[in-house]
Amino acid sequence: MKMPDMPLPDGVTLESGEDPQEVAEALAADVARFLVQRLERADRASLVVSGGSTPLPFFRALSQVDLDWSRVDVLLADERWVPEGDPASNTTLVRENLLQNKAADANFLSLKQVGATPEEGLPRVRSALAGLKLPLDVLILGMGNDGHTASLFPDAPELPDAMDLESRDLVLAMNPPSQAQQRITLTRPVLAGARYTALHLKGNDKLDTLAAAMARPEAIMAMPVRAFLKPGLKVFWSP
Numbered sequence: 001m002k003m004p005d006m007p008l009p010d011g012v013t014l015e016s017g018e019d020p021q022e023v024a025e026a027l028a029a030d031v032a033r034f035l036v037q038r039l040e041r042a043d044r045a046s047l048v049v050s051g052g053s054t055p056l057p058f059f060r061a062l063s064q065v066d067l068d069w070s071r072v073d074v075l076l077a078d079e080r081w082v083p084e085g086d087p088a089s090n091t092t093l094v095r096e097n098l099l100q101n102k103a104a105d106a107n108f109l110s111l112k113q114v115g116a117t118p119e120e121g122l123p124r125v126r127s128a129l130a131g132l133k134l135p136l137d138v139l140i141l142g143m144g145n146d147g148h149t150a151s152l153f154p155d156a157p158e159l160p161d162a163m164d165l166e167s168r169d170l171v172l173a174m175n176p177p178s179q180a181q182q183r184i185t186l187t188r189p190v191l192a193g194a195r196y197t198a199l200h201l202k203g204n205d206k207l208d209t210l211a212a213a214m215a216r217p218e219a220i221m222a223m224p225v226r227a228f229l230k231p232g233l234k235v236f237w238s239p
């Protein structure tokens with residue numbers, strides 16, 4: 001694939017192409033290879049995906065892959081606190097596009113549980129995730145142009161807790177004033193421990209944001225995605 005001319009932090013790789021579909025398929029093939037390897041060594045594997053608009057072709061490509069999906073636990077890195085079926089629901093996006101075809105046998109662990117607010121729903125979300133083994137196996141992150149990833153938003157009052165590497169919380173409620181919906185997110189220590197991490201980006205604007213994130217690696221609270229620009233990260237980008 002063609003690479004944009006961009007210096008990357010040590011150990012971070014970039015795969016890029018002109019065609020978003022082709023890049024999504026390359027990511028799906030890479031993820032599938034990793035999942036198959038994990039399933040040779042472990043009873044189950046976890047696959048953590050992000051919502052938003054970028055992952056749709058990746059979900060559809062991955063859903064066609066032949067592997068033992070009955071041993072894969074799928075969950076979201078973050079969710080908007082809206083009912084299933086709402087156009088903003090990441091759960092609905094995943095159910096309709098990833099948990100289909102060959103992947104219909106996967107076990108889905110939902111971050112959206114009963115409760116008027118994410119704070120109220122947290123105990124049920126923790127119960128839903130009780131069987132999840134850490135470290136996570138595969139993590140696919142997205143990124144917003146404010147430098148958020150998952151629901152680690154720079155303007156969320158809960159950000160210091162969610163970014164705390166000493167925190168033992170698996171999930172936290174997030175209330176960023178910039179967002180239309182309340183959120184729930186896996187915390188940084190959980191996300192950052194994943195065995196395989198990819199950052200899936202689409203659009204020239206995202207490349208500019210990535211360059212801005214790389215320019216000041218230490219300022220992670222201003223752009224939380226910076227916390228994930230570390231050795232082993234695979235960036236997949238298309239215009």
Ligand SMILES: O=C(O)[C@H](O)[C@@H](O)[C@H](O)[C@H](O)COP(=O)(O)O
Nearest residue numbers: 050051052053054142143144150
């Ligand atoms: O629920 C969400 O919104 C996310 O999980 C979020 O972190 C997303 O990955 C980025 O905002 C990128 O979103 P786009 O793919 O729509 O640009």
